Amino acid sequence: MAKNDAVLLDGIIQDRMALDMLDRGEAFEMFSFQQILKSYDLTRDEIESGWVDGKDDGGIDGFYIFVNGVLLRNLNNQVWPKKNAEIDIWIISCKHKDSFKQVALNTLFPTIEELLDFSKAPSEFEGHYSERLLKARQTAVQAYLSTASALPSLNFYFAYASRGDLTELSSNIEARGKQIKRIVNDYFSAATVSIEYFGATELIALHRKARVILELPFIKELSQEQNAYVLLVPIDVYADFVSDEHGQLRRYLFDSNVRDFLGDNRVNQDIANSLDNSQSPDFWWLNNGVTILATNAMPLGRTKAGNAIQLHDVQIVNGLQTTQSIFNYFKSAEANANGRCVLVKVIISEDDIVRDSIIQATNNQSLVELAGLNATDKIQRDIEEILERNDLYYERRKNHYKNIGKPIEKFVTPLLLAVSVVALVKKSPSKAGLLKTRFMRNPTSYEEIFSEKFPIELWPKLAGVIKAVENGMIATVPKLKATGNRVLGNWRGAVALCVMAKLHGTFNFNQKHILETEIDSISQDFVESVFVSLRKLRSFKEDEIRVTNTDKLCQIFCRQEDLAGIEVIGCWNMPSGTKNRWLERNTQLANEAPIDPETLILIGNSLPKQPWPPGVHVDISRKLDLDKKFIQKAINQLIKAGVLEHQYDGVVVNSNGYVTAIDKKRADPRYKIGDKYG
Structure with missing residues (x-):
């Protein structure tokens, strides 16, 4: 896996080299900084301010100090917190190598011994260090001393990035990392110290985690739990939320959605019709709404647009059809919100397993998409x-x-x-x-x-x-x-x-x-x-x-x-032996649960015009990869709803019992259109 990830990583680095006019090592370092520090949402200038690589760098490529999540750069106008201070110090080493090497930590070890001894002045150092590195170290010392009365929470994060495979990390590298942690704990007994290794797989995974922070105004909060919100959002406000500064749809918000906009199918036409009809009930009464995943949420209280919530790492995992339909509606000059709202469910989690289960559950409403x-x-x-x-x-x-x-x-x-x-x-x-x-x-x-x-x-x-x-x-x-x-x-x-x-x-x-x-x-x-x-x-x-x-x-x-x-030729067999849980679930649904509207519409649109030929449910079953009993149940449900008409041996009969169409090849010849059936 890591070898494949290294290939993808190399492609990204190649692009960065051309775009930023950097050599391969520099491009790798910049990319690694951006991914490792992604949660701090730094600008390019802020990242460059902590880039200390070069001659006499002591094995350190990046040195960053944060106080309460804010990067320290200019200490002249810094206002220090009087309480609840939290200092994060990141020390990053990047090596564009195929594997993790102990030499990188060996170089770092004596540097840490000297630089993190805050009792020493630079003139007392035995090693030679660059001006940029000494300046970063002085910023860390100043942050520590200036917040001392606030009894700061001190966190040291060491990161080692390479193109290597974390599963092949040798025991001597891990042992050296533990030695570095012990040195820091000797200097700062109350500090938390961690050392993390980022190989190609980890860097690619971080790269794919889009850092998106958006504000979502709303008019009413229907429910609020520790990690979830249910909000009513005006449809015009929601259209703005999913639009960028150029008025285009923010398609990156849907990266975790398993499908894209399905076009003018029956469901989307119904959504569009309800938006066009200003006399229809409120939009959220007629629509299942939207599910948003985020890693963090901060209520902002009253804003110009009303109440609002700030969402981090936004992904819309269900409701793409609704979103695109609302977006399309407000591209029209005649669009009018008329006080209508869309229901938005916001779920907060950083756990990838939890997020994946939510994606699967929220996208499991239409069986054919499983x-x-x-x-x-x-x-x-x-x-x-x-x-x-x-x-x-x-x-x-x-x-x-x-x-x-x-x-x-x-x-x-x-x-x-x-x-x-x-x-x-x-x-x-x-x-x-x-x-x-x-x-x-x-x-x-x-x-x-x-x-x-x-x-x-x-x-x-x-x-x-x-x-x-x-x-x-x-x-x-x-x-x-x-x-x-x-x-x-x-x-x-x-x-x-x-x-x-x-x-x-x-x-x-x-x-x-x-x-x-x-x-x-x-x-x-x-x-x-x-x-x-x-x-x-x-x-x-x-x-x-x-x-x-x-x-x-x-x-x-x-x-x-x-x-x-x-x-x-022809010797391979498709593996079997794993139960098809989807088919089991599908068959169970065919016998028990009602069929969701979107699946019903899809099946209805797949049926030919009545009168159907014999075995039509078998043909549709093959086309949609659904159980035959499930198709038959859907047809019966559509007939019961009045969408389709009854059919008996090639004779189509409406709800009043009159013949409306005939398959002349197999229908009883005594029936004519307009006759009473029976």
């Missing part, structure tokens, strides 16, 4: 980042890149990547052709396909190969694009596998071969030649049986092209 809950997994975020660096856009969150106008031909879906893994890594084209998103609900199969053991650079190669193959197939048979993904889906894995086997001379190519593949070498003509060959082989007869299994086709292709590695 597979999308994997969208917030670390591996999915890693894939999105590495693909974007290769000019591809990973749709881990449905509709995200579509809504921000990225070119659709560069989209890559999780299913497409899974197909490429099964076809090219597992060498099982038939299973790749049958793959559905439901596999993501099984943790065992999901973790094997989206494996964190794969080198992160593998994903853009897999995506590039499968997209080049798809484009070549569509150019060969243009109607494939028009007929949907069924034929394309059945064949693309086999074509991709044979293309790669021809490129590398064997079907038993490995991940290293994939990484070395030049995507430009997979030309349209090359794909066409392989595709045409496989289609011809489909009519090839062995034992007078027509070959339809794509594993078998690849084996025949292997022999005809005199390629090696036939033994690996």
Whole structure:
């Protein structure tokens, strides 16, 4: 995992080097400072003020002093607290190395022994230290002495950042770190001392934690617990809250949402209609509202806009459809709040496990989206980042890149990547052709396909190969694009596998071969030649049986092209043995619980116009990956609500018992439209 994170980290550092005109080591240091001190919300100038790296730095790259959370820079006008003073001293060492080295702490050790002995004047130091480092040390001494009467709470934080893997941290490094802690405790017996190590994985995780601090005005607080608020927020105020200074939607607020705006579907049309209708009941009566996660909340009391609360690290984890609809409404010149409000639930937690459980729970209201809950997994975020660096856009969150106008031909879906893994890594084209998103609900199969053991650079190669193959197939048979993904889906894995086997001379190519593949070498003509060959082989007869299994086709292709590695084709099986809890829950819901409105609408929109053909619920079940009983129950619920009409053997009957439509192929010929049924 750390190796993949190091690749992502290197890409970020490369960007910073070009943007900030820094060398690699400087860019790494600046990035590390920004991530480690993110909770203090420092400006670039403030971070640079504590940057002490250079000649005679004593092994210290960053030295920062905070009093009650405020960075100390200019002591001339400093007002010192008279009580409840808290001093945080951060000492940071950054090494752009592949692993953590003891030498970094060895260099730091004598520096700490001298600099943190506040009884010594700089003239008494045996070591040579830069002016910047001595100035930072003097600021720490001044803060300590100036708050002495307030009996300050003193906290020392030592941070060591590298590109290394924390799981490989050696015992001698940890032992040296403990020695540093003991030295500090000898000088400051009441101080708390901690030493933290930040490798590539930890720095990337911090980088992804957006530091967003926003004020949310509200008109009424319906409930307030220790870590939660339920607020009524005017819809125009909420529209401003989610808009940036340029009037654009703050899309980064939805990074933890498993889907993006779903467009003009029935639910969103209903939301828009309720906003347009000024005579409708208050908006929050008709809408489930919005859920916001934050790491901290500070009530601000009365402001110009009324009561307000300041929220840190804002993420809107449920209510994106409501939010986008409100935002769209207020882009219209005729928009009017008319005193209407939206219900906003704010939950405060810094615990990642708690936050993830809230994300899953709040996004579990529409069953068809449950597979999308994997969208917030670390591996999915890693894939999105590495693909974007290769000019591809990973749709881990449905509709995200579509809504921000990225070119659709560069989209890559999780299913497409899974197909490429099964076809090219597992060498099982038939299973790749049958793959559905439901596999993501099984943790065992999901973790094997989206494996964190794969080198992160593998994903853009897999995506590039499968997209080049798809484009070549569509150019060969243009109607494939028009007929949907069924034929394309059945064949693309086999074509991709044979293309790669021809490129590398064997079907038993490995991940290293994939990484070395030049995507430009997979030309349209090359794909066409392989595709045409496989289609011809489909009519090839062995034992007078027509070959339809794509594993078998690849084996025949292997022999005809005199390629090696036939033994690996089709040997892999999708892992099983983990209970499909989603399916169990789905079946339980089909038999017990009422179906939520959004899922009902989705199923209703998926049904063809009545009269339906026989077995329509089976077709919809396959299309939406839902249990057949669940679909049948939804249809009955829609009929009961008057959205759909009853249907008996091809005869459609309204609630008054009159025939409104007929399937002439199977309906009783004695019925005509307008007749009384029965």
